Amino acid sequence: MAFDIDxxxxxxxxFEGKVxxxxxxxxxxxxxxxxxxxxxxxxxxxxxxxxxxxxxxxxPDRVAMQDATAQMALLQFMQAGRDKVAVPSTxxxxxxxxxxxxxxxxxxxxxKDSSEVFDFLASVSNKYGIxxxxxxxxxxxxxxxxxxAFPGGMMIGTDSHTVNAGGLGMIAIGVGGADxxxxxxxxxxxxxxxxxxxxxxxxxxxxxxxxxxxxxKVAGILTVKGGTGCIVEYFGEGAQALSCTGKGTICNMGAxxxxxxxxxxxxxxxxxxxxxxGREDVAxxxxxxxxQLTADPEVYANPEQYFxxxxxxxxxxxxxxxxxxxxxxxxxxxxxxxxxxxxxEWPTKVEVGLIGSCTNSSYEDISRAVSLAKQVNEKGLxxxxxxxITPGSEQVRYTIERxxxxxxxxSIGATVFANACxxxxxxxxxxxxxxxxxxxxxxSFNRNFAKRADGNPNTYxxxxxxxxxxxxxIAGDLTFNPITDTLVxxxxxxxxxxxxxxxxxxxKGFSVDDPGYQAPAADGSGIxxxxxxxxxxxxxxxxxxxxEGTDLKGLKLLxxxxxxxxxxxxxxxxxxxxxxxxxxxxxxxxxxxAVNYFNDKTDNVKNxxxxxxxxxxxxxxxxxxxxIGTLIVGDENYGEGSSREHAAMEPRHLGARAVLVKxxxxxxxxxxxxxxxxxxxxxxxxxxxxxxxxxxxxxIGLTAFxxxxxxxxxxxxxxxxxxxxxxxxxxxxxxxxxxxAGAALNIIRREFAN
Ligand code: SF4
Numbered sequence: 001m002a003f004d005i006d007x008x009x010x011x012x013x014x015f016e017g018k019v020x021x022x023x024x025x026x027x028x029x030x031x032x033x034x035x036x037x038x039x040x041x042x043x044x045x046x047x048x049x050x051x052x053x054x055x056x057x058x059x060p061d062r063v064a065m066q067d068a069t070a071q072m073a074l075l076q077f078m079q080a081g082r083d084k085v086a087v088p089s090t091x092x093x094x095x096x097x098x099x100x101x102x103x104x105x106x107x108x109x110x111x112k113d114s115s116e117v118f119d120f121l122a123s124v125s126n127k128y129g130i131x132x133x134x135x136x137x138x139x140x141x142x143x144x145x146x147x148x149a150f151p152g153g154m155m156i157g158t159d160s161h162t163v164n165a166g167g168l169g170m171i172a173i174g175v176g177g178a179d180x181x182x183x184x185x186x187x188x189x190x191x192x193x194x195x196x197x198x199x200x201x202x203x204x205x206x207x208x209x210x211x212x213x214x215x216x217k218v219a220g221i222l223t224v225k226g227g228t229g230c231i232v233e234y235f236g237e238g239a240q241a242l243s244c245t246g247k248g249t250i251c252n253m254g255a256x257x258x259x260x261x262x263x264x265x266x267x268x269x270x271x272x273x274x275x276x277x278g279r280e281d282v283a284x285x286x287x288x289x290x291x292q293l294t295a296d297p298e299v300y301a302n303p304e305q306y307f308x309x310x311x312x313x314x315x316x317x318x319x320x321x322x323x324x325x326x327x328x329x330x331x332x333x334x335x336x337x338x339x340x341x342x343x344x345e346w347p348t349k350v351e352v353g354l355i356g357s358c359t360n361s362s363y364e365d366i367s368r369a370v371s372l373a374k375q376v377n378e379k380g381l382x383x384x385x386x387x388x389i390t391p392g393s394e395q396v397r398y399t400i401e402r403x404x405x406x407x408x409x410x411s412i413g414a415t416v417f418a419n420a421c422x423x424x425x426x427x428x429x430x431x432x433x434x435x436x437x438x439x440x441x442x443x444s445f446n447r448n449f450a451k452r453a454d455g456n457p458n459t460y461x462x463x464x465x466x467x468x469x470x471x472x473x474i475a476g477d478l479t480f481n482p483i484t485d486t487l488v489x490x491x492x493x494x495x496x497x498x499x500x501x502x503x504x505x506x507x508k509g510f511s512v513d514d515p516g517y518q519a520p521a522a523d524g525s526g527i528x529x530x531x532x533x534x535x536x537x538x539x540x541x542x543x544x545x546x547x548e549g550t551d552l553k554g555l556k557l558l559x560x561x562x563x564x565x566x567x568x569x570x571x572x573x574x575x576x577x578x579x580x581x582x583x584x585x586x587x588x589x590x591x592x593x594a595v596n597y598f599n600d601k602t603d604n605v606k607n608x609x610x611x612x613x614x615x616x617x618x619x620x621x622x623x624x625x626x627x628i629g630t631l632i633v634g635d636e637n638y639g640e641g642s643s644r645e646h647a648a649m650e651p652r653h654l655g656a657r658a659v660l661v662k663x664x665x666x667x668x669x670x671x672x673x674x675x676x677x678x679x680x681x682x683x684x685x686x687x688x689x690x691x692x693x694x695x696x697x698x699x700i701g702l703t704a705f706x707x708x709x710x711x712x713x714x715x716x717x718x719x720x721x722x723x724x725x726x727x728x729x730x731x732x733x734x735x736x737x738x739x740x741a742g743a744a745l746n747i748i749r750r751e752f753a754n
Contacts, residue, residue, distance in 0.1 A: 004088050005281050007061060008150050012289045015039050015152060019292060022048075029296030031196055031306055032265045033231045036171045040154040042188040049193040051308065052229055055732045057188035062088050062148060062155040063180050066140040067121060068095035068425075068573075069158035069644055071581030073177030074124045075541050076745050077184055081752030082128070083525065086186030090131040090148070091121050092140035095577055099390065099422030100429040103397075107136045107418045116537050117581055120529065127524035128184075137516025138393030138419045141165070141358035144172075145248050146277050146395055151266040151286045151293045156183055160255045160643045160667060161358055161446065166263035167248025168270055169286075169293060171231070173261045174667055176645035178674035178744055185748055190734065194231045194260045197222075198307035200300075201238025203316030207499045208334075208483055210368070210465035211246030212360060212444065215253040216321035217313060220331025225637045227259030228666060230308070234264050235300045238315040243504040244273035245362030252359045253446045256328040258640065258665060266293035269504075276505045277395075320468045322478070324448045325440075325460035327564075334468065338479040346460050346478065347440045352386040353473025354453075355466040356417075357424045360444035361392030363399060363510075367502030369470040370405045375497055376412045376474055380489035384476020387414040390422045395512040402511055412474075423453045426574030430454040440478055442469045449568050449641070451593070455575075467500035538581040543749070544652055544676050546742040552657050552678075552699040558620055558630040559605045560691050561594040565634050566641035567668060569593035571650055573642075580646060587650040591616040591632070598693045606693055617654070624655035631697050633688065634661035639668025648672045652743075658699060660713070660727060662688060673735045676743040683710060683726035690725060694718035699727075705739070707732050 015035070022038030023030055026048040030038070038045060042057040049056050063085070065073050070091045077085075096117065097110040111118065118135060125132040133143055140157065141164035149155070151169030156162065158180045165172035173191070183189045199218060205211070218232075232254055234247070242250075247264045254262035264270075266286055274283035286293060299306045319333040325346060332340045341348050355361070355369050366389070376383055389409055391397035397419050400406055406416060422428055424445040433454040440460045441453060448461035462478065471482040474497070480487075486494045521527060531538045561569070572589045579586035592603040592615065599613075606612070607619045609626060623630050632651060638661035639647060648671035651659070658678035662685045672679040678699065682688055694717070701711040711729065716722045731739065738744040 005285070007088065008153065008282055009285055011039070011061060011153060012285055015289060016292050021045065029298040029306065031233055031299050032293070032295045033171065033196055033233045033263060035292070036152055036154055037193070039152070051193050052195045054193045055190050056193050057190055058154065060087065060154045060156045060183050060189055062153070063183050064140055064144050064148070064155060064157035064162060065089070065091050065180060066095050066159045067091065067093040067117065068577050068580045069177055070121055071117060071538065072645060072649065073158050073180045074121065075581065076177055076181040077128065078124065078529065079541060079745060080181055080185045080748050082185050084129040085184040087183060089184055090133060091125050092133040092143055093118055093121065093135040093137065094139045094420045095425055095427065097135060097418045097420035097422060098427045098429055099417040103416050103418040111135055114578065116535065120531065120538055120581065122518065123527060123529050126520050127527040127529055129520045129524060131520060132518040134516040134518060136394065136419055138395070139358040139421055141252065142361060142392030142396065145245070146393055150282050151270055156180060156189060158643055160641065161252050163254050163259070163261040164248050164252040164358060166251030166254065166261055167244055168273065169264055169266045171261055171263055174255065174643040176643055176648070176667060176671040176674060178645060178671065181745065182748065187748065192229065195229055195308040197227065197230045197232045198303040198310045199232055199234045200236040200303060200310065200312045201234060201315055202236055202312065203238050203314045204241045205315045205318065208320045208467065209315065209318045210320070210467055211242055211249045212465035213318050213321050214313060214315070215250045216323045216331050216463065217318060218311065219253065219257050219323060219329040220321070221311060222257045223329045224256060224327060224640060225258050227254060227257035230259050232259050232262035233295070233307070234262065235295065239264055240267045240269070242269065243364050244269045245364055248362070249360055253328070256446055258637065260666060265295060266290055272505060276510060320465060322442070322462045322464045322468070324462035326448060326450050328446065328448055328463055334481045334483065337481065341479050347438055348478040349440060350385045350442055350472050350476050350478055351439045352388065352441045353469045354388045354390070354423055354441065354443040354445070355469050356390035356392060357421065357445040358392055359446045360466045361390065361396055363396060363506050364502050364504050365444070365466045366396070366400050366405055368500040369466040370408050371501045372467060372470040372474065372497060373408045373412050379495040380491050380493065381474060381487060381495065382490055383412045383474050385473040387412060387470070387473045388417055388423070389414055390417045390424070391419045394419050394514070394516050395510050398512045399506050399510050403506060403508070425577070426452055426455060427577065428454050433459070442472045442478065444469050447641070449566055452568060471497055536582060536585060537578060539583055541583065543746050544742040546746070547676070547740045551702050552629055555629045555631045555657055555697040555699065556608050556623055557691065557693065557695045557697065558623070558632050558656060559591055559594060559616055560597040560633040560693070561591070561635060561638070562597040562600070563595060563635055565594050565638050567639055567644050567647040568641055570639065570647040571644055583649055583653050586646055587654050588617045590620060590650045590654060608694055620654045620656065629655055629657040632656055632659045633691050634659065635688070636662045637665050638663065640665040643667045645671040645675065648675045648677060652677050669730070673731060673738055674744040676739055676741070678729070678739065680711065680727040680729050683728050687725040690715060690723055692717050705731070705736050707736070
């Protein structure tokens with residue numbers, strides 16, 4: 001599982017020199033974020049890059065992939081013509097394990113049901129020099145934090161919560177599999193130089209407030225779009241007082257504000273965590289350059305001069321929050337929940353409390369939750385709601401079992417699920433969810449879009465810290481404020497919960513018997529990767545066709561999506577996860593969660609060839625069979641959510657040519673470009689209203705497709721009239737080549753073939 005200390009030492013040896021050069025170019029003190037970015041350019045900078053404008057080539061230190069996205073990433077990498085990955089890379093089997101009965105049984109079933117996929121991932125990893133974390137080893141981001149993240153480093157991962165590693169002072173960014181394929185092939189990784197948001201944390205958390213409440217508060221301030229195109233850097237005395245894993249939680253949910261990533265400067269909490277997780281040599285190496293692993297002193301003294309936006313939060317005053325339902329930025333302080341629930345008619349009976357996941361399963365999190373679980377017995381209470389725990393890694397699970405925490409949870413009737421994503425990604429076989437009853441759950445995960453946890457659109461999911469989730473599960477009441485409210489115990493006595501307490505790190509150190517890691521073969525050239533031609537789960541990829549060299553004319557409108565359209569709406573997870581390695585099969589979920597603007601229904605659009613309404617995938621297949629391209633229209637922040645490139649590959653595979661929206665989420669826009677789709681935005685957002693259900697559309701200007709040059713769309717309405725609207729794009733010269741070649745991968749393949 002070996003992290004590469006030599007690589008880390010090399011990064012540190014070059015760090016100061018690169019930062020000094022960058023400082024001369026930028027001509028002012030640098031934030032920590034800028035230092036990491038400039039230290040990871042593929043070639044020395046010749047000028048200062050303009051934030052929010054310039055595309056820059058980076059050389060990340062690592063790549064991480066989870067099993068659902070790794071399938072497509074590795075299927076693409078297999079086409080790239082390389083013998084071995086160019087940078088240290090790992091695969092983590094965490095998304096394909098259904099939570100149902102409990103860890104042991106659920107894991108055994110998953111290993112059987114998904115053996116074909118796990119075997120494929122293991123053999124590709126073995127062949128190409130990729131570290132493989134077996135099912136049950138843990139959730140990608142927790143395992144990365146425990147084993148690979150290092151201060152000042154840069155990594156990419158095929159999962160939007162890769163950003164979790166910012167808790168250890170990294171720039172860690174979620175990307176699509178095609179980006180991972182580029183970096184594993186030794187090619188530069190391109191990103192628009194992000195803008196910077198500084199969050200100054202003053203004071204110190206106390207009582208019921210937890211690191212999770214910092215990001216829940218920030219999400220309420222910035223909303224799901226507020227961090228788009230930005231890196232968030234946290235600083236201040238409050239930041240230094242947080243544990244390393246608490247910082248990880250805050251960075252993790254930076255994905256929920258659309259931020260490119262978030263990070264913290266190196267401090268003692270990170271040093272302590274590195275040492276506790278067996279990486280004394282990394283801690284020593286970081287300590288030796290610690291003056292480099294933070295912003296220049298002027299920056300935190302006068303943040304307004306150096307960040308594009310600054311937010312200040314006083315941790316002394318921070319209240320526990322509950323964010324939701326249905327969106328992670330609807331932030332309600334616990335003291336306001338009674339009135340908010342009444343005003344919005346949210347169901348207040350808590351049916352299930354779920355703690356853990358990659359966001360909140362540190363030793364500290366679990367120890368604080370257990371301090372409340374202990375009070376159930378001590379105070380004669382009975383837990384009112386169901387309660388579940390999904391540990392983030394086998395190392396955490398083993399350690400909390402050793403320290404008696406799991407026994408305490410068992411004593412209040414808790415179920416421990418496998419060390420995997422489970423309910424967080426809809427892999428939860430929740431009894432009764434199919435009845436679609438209105439109900440409330442609270443969890444310490446990060447996302448709470450409709451249907452995400454259990455597939456029930458009427459499940460109201462609220463996100464909170466693990467300690468608050470535990471308290472609400474004990475009370476069984478969403479409006480219970482543990483700071484002020486009391487409970488009645490089994491004897492009829494009035495009791496009050498004491499505030500949570502815990503330990504940042506285990507006093508006896510972490511322990512683990514089998515961490516679940518499998519190292520790759522030193523020479524994988526003789527290893528054969530097999531994919532059965534009739535497999536339902538895996539399908540080798542065929543290259544997408546090149547652009548035909550003309551404007552795109554005669555496109556039909558496939559769907560005009562209304563309101564929120566996340567990657568869950570475009571390519572649903574849950575039961576569809578099993579097809580993530582089979583492009584044709586998973587394409588049968590294309591946009592089935594998107595709401596059709598014209599009839600307010602999901603998965604019901606007009607087929608202009610027949611005039612009939614039907615499912616989106618079937619309609620799109622009908623257009624494809626007729627040789628007709630299509631246009632998808634969307635609203636604001638289209639493609640928000642995960643990094644899954646299936647949301648871009650499916651429309652491409654089924655013959656859609658362009659996606660036109662009011663605005664894009666960053667990763668999805670890049671994914672569309674990589675797969676040879678046209679990603680366009682309305683120059684005038686009001687033009688969204690001009691798109692009609694029966695429109696036939698021409699995209700004009702492609703023969704002169706150039707950066708910063710808008711294109712035109714001609715809308716031919718059914719009544720014989722037509723209108724022309726202007727659409728923008730953010731393609732640079734290289735991305736235009738991807739479009740022309742049919743996909744970025746087609747260019748890589750060509751380069752390695754020559
Ligand atoms: Fe897994 Fe949920 Fe974390 Fe994603 S956010 S990696 S689904 S636990």
